[in-house]
Amino acid sequence: MNGLYLYCLREGTINSPAISAKGIDGKGEIFIFPYRGLEAIISRVSLDEFGSEEMQRKAREDLNWIKEKGVAHERVIEEAMINNGKLISAVPMRFGVIFKDETKLIESLDSNYAGIKRVLESIRDKQEWSVKAYLMDSGKFTQAIKEKNETVKEKEKEIASLPEGMAFFMEEELKQVIANEVNMELNSSADTLFDRLTRQSSASVKCNILAKELTGKREPMVLNAAYLVSEGKIESFKHEVEGLKQQLYEKGLCLECSGPWPAFNFTGY
């Protein structure tokens, strides 16, 4: 028995090329399934395989499997978003949605039809971009605070005026003050960055800070943001990113920008 794995939905296209990426099972062909002016991007999968306990277990435990399938899912959506060299909007599905047959798929499309149309409308001519900031050089960042931060300077003055024995204990307190100020300054830098880019976008969202184990970087992440940017504003958005990148580099922060992504962060409803 075969089921249908759903990758994404897009508006009906004309003469769209076949999608060459392989399906989630590594072999299935990708089909374009037209329905009421929409197109569902699907591939056939074995229900025995994908409905099995074994598969559920892998999805929870086998990181290599998750990696492979996650990338396969993403690649199909990316290809479905290109039509004759142009980028088109698509509503991406979360990983792992399978229908037993066409009837079930149609039922689902029917009951979600208004919502899907609304979401497609909201992302029309817009692209999702990702901006992440990392604390690249904490020494540099801390140094700037030691030199410029008023609270820290006050504390230092206080210590300098104390007898030597007392000053020793105050040093610990100073360290704490510096750590606090570093934390506050990091938060406010991230907020400023987020807000400045929000002004260049139609919508923005702060995503979860990802752990080092996931990013594969030694530097801690300080901001993880997604922006929905109108096509007409992509250039000014990127320009703003470049400007901010320079400014933040001076402070010891590193900015990464990537896109366009499928609009995962702006299509949930």
Next chain:
Amino acid sequence: MSEQKMMHATEATNLADILERVLDKGIVIAGDIKIQIADIDLLTIKIRLLVASVDKAMEMGINWWQQDPYLSSGAKGGDIEQENRELRKKLERNEELKKRLERAEAKAT
């Protein structure tokens, strides 16, 4: 619409970007079957647990996502010594995490 390709590899895109989106976000539409995948937070814990096991770390590579040329641009040359030190530190912490996760899972079932 602009003449454009999906250009994710332009800058330091890695697996985290993909997993974060594919597993955690996206539209929820009722399918007959849903593969219940580990969410992104749980995934982080699982990765920690995996690095705790030296065999597994060797087998998979602690930074398996960095070694995939499609997924990473500008993967850093690793400082093995530091990596080792960090690994050892993680081992201890992971034992604790593992216990916690086991307790949580026992509760959940």
